[in-house]
Amino acid sequence: MSNHERRVALVTGGTSGIGLAVIRLLAAQHHRVYFCARSAENVAATVKELRAEGLEVDGTDCDVRSPDDVRRFVQAAVDRYGTIDILVNNAGRSGGGPTADITDELWLDVIDTNLHSVFRMTREVLTSGGMRDKSSGRIINIASTAGKQGVVLGAPYSASKHGVVGFTKALGNELAPTGITVNAVCPGYVETPMAQRVRQGYAAAYDTDEAQILQKFQAKIPLGRYSTPEEVAGLVGYLVTDTAASITAQALNVCGGLGNF
Numbered sequence: 001m002s003n004h005e006r007r008v009a010l011v012t013g014g015t016s017g018i019g020l021a022v023i024r025l026l027a028a029q030h031h032r033v034y035f036c037a038r039s040a041e042n043v044a045a046t047v048k049e050l051r052a053e054g055l056e057v058d059g060t061d062c063d064v065r066s067p068d069d070v071r072r073f074v075q076a077a078v079d080r081y082g083t084i085d086i087l088v089n090n091a092g093r094s095g096g097g098p099t100a101d102i103t104d105e106l107w108l109d110v111i112d113t114n115l116h117s118v119f120r121m122t123r124e125v126l127t128s129g130g131m132r133d134k135s136s137g138r139i140i141n142i143a144s145t146a147g148k149q150g151v152v153l154g155a156p157y158s159a160s161k162h163g164v165v166g167f168t169k170a171l172g173n174e175l176a177p178t179g180i181t182v183n184a185v186c187p188g189y190v191e192t193p194m195a196q197r198v199r200q201g202y203a204a205a206y207d208t209d210e211a212q213i214l215q216k217f218q219a220k221i222p223l224g225r226y227s228t229p230e231e232v233a234g235l236v237g238y239l240v241t242d243t244a245a246s247i248t249a250q251a252l253n254v255c256g257g258l259g260n261f
């Protein structure tokens with residue numbers, strides 16, 4: 001496969017859960033994948049692990065909340081592999097509680113991490129990442145079914161993910177004539193370290209244990225179980241193909257039937 005066919009993909013939040021599964025799949029599709037997370041140690045360990053699997057990946061630490069880090073990250077990716085063909089904005093955090101008790105600090109951090117970062121990273125990839133000069137490209141934002149319906153005790157998270165869906169639809173329409181598609185992938189409940197932290201939070205809020213919360217959540221999902229990170233990555237892997245060229249400005253669920261919207 002030539003370097004032209006091997007496209008360059010950028011993935012944020014790649015050391016865990018959905019981001020890690022996305023990197024594995026994109027690299028298995030023979031793309032060169034550059035990724036980040038805040039922990040440099042975890043990035044180095046993940047690069048080592050994936051290279052041992054024969055995958056072409058590299059990465060560096062970057063906090064997507066930091067405009068300087070975003071610039072440095074995109075430049076490092078271009079220096080390493082060339083201009084960017086695929087961007088997967090995946091890094092995110094949970095966060096909520098009774099809305100009357102939410103601090104400015106928590107609200108702003110959730111919005112900064114989940115929403116402002118998506119705008120800044122996308123702008124940087126379009127400009128210094130070189131995507132806007134290309135005749136095709138793929139931008140995929142990992143939003144959530146919480147970006148389409150309100151989640152109780154999750155107001156900042158739901159607001160941030162609704163923002164991501166709105167950004168995706170607007171930019172998708174804007175860039176449609178250019179050959180760059182922009183879509184959101186909306187997972188429901190996915191078994192990752194974040195999902196475990198979320199269950200802990202609800203167990204504390206409802207004064208119960210995590211097993212009860214797991215049961216309650218599973219009962220809401222028509223499929224009866226959490227999705228896997230690989231199932232979410234599978235849709236990302238499809239959206240980057242040539243066949244997906246006419247899918248743009250969409251927010252597509254991977255949720256075991258949880259969301260019918």
Ligand SMILES: NC(=O)c1ccc[n+]([C@@H]2O[C@H](COP(=O)([O-])OP(=O)(O)OC[C@H]3O[C@@H](n4cnc5c(N)ncnc54)[C@H](OP(=O)(O)O)[C@@H]3O)[C@@H](O)[C@H]2O)c1
Pocket residue numbers: 012013014015016017018019036037038039042062063064065090091092093094113142143144145186187188189190191192193194195
């Ligand atoms: N799991 C679910 O049920 C679920 C459902 C719907 C949507 N989602 C969305 O899917 C995405 C991934 O979630 P996940 O469950 O895979 O989470 P996860 O297991 O907690 O992994 C998050 C990844 O993002 C990185 N990260 C977190 N904050 C970052 C920051 N400020 N800058 C750069 N990297 C950062 C983490 O590494 P460091 O901590 O080292 O930075 C880690 O690599 C998120 O956007 C989440 O909202 C998840």
